[in-house]
Amino acid sequence: GAGVSQSPSNKVTEKGKDVELRCDPISGHTALYWYRQSLGQGLEFLIYFQGNSAPDKSGLPSDRFSAERTGGSVSTLTIQRTQQEDSAVYLCASTPTSGSDTQYFGPGTRLTVL
């Protein structure tokens, strides 16, 4: 079956612009995570969605970052007024339930802010 997909695969933008990153989780997976991976760094947790519950936004680095998950499926991560330090790979992962440790990752979106 299809895995987690993310689009675009690469995004180059100018400082100050807004960007939207999209994640399509595996069909039927109820939990969805966003992570950020900077060069040579581990994965930094950003936000978590589980079903219809309120998302856990505790990892978002600033109020310029926001995310939505519509209909319990597709998620969009929005970064407003991008800064150069936002340059990173943004990874999305989904799991069948909130109790699963096996996170299925998408290929990521490589964001470059000039």
Added chain:
Amino acid sequence: QKEVEQDPGPLSVPEGAIVSLNCTYSNSAFQYFMWYRQYSRKGPELLMYTYSSGNKEDGRFTAQVDKSSKYISLFIRDSQPSDSATYLCAMRRPGQNNAGNMLTFGGGTRLMVKP
């Protein structure tokens, strides 16, 4: 200080060598341990999962956990060029419900296996 420390490498070995990858952690509350493999330009994929001290073997891979020393290892026997990737350790605390099963990742070790 980071909760999970991992040598970034790169670690370069000849084909057939035994590879040892390690992580140390500071929080004794971590009880579940994972190793993810990440090929270039791809997302991480789960390789090994363990929740107890000791060894767990799966083919050429062995995961080892020493909770008393807060130290985990991944051993790869008979390494192959196809094993060249970044290996990330990950761990979590039990009953962590405020963010599902939020994992804390190490920074990853880049491994290169040369033919």
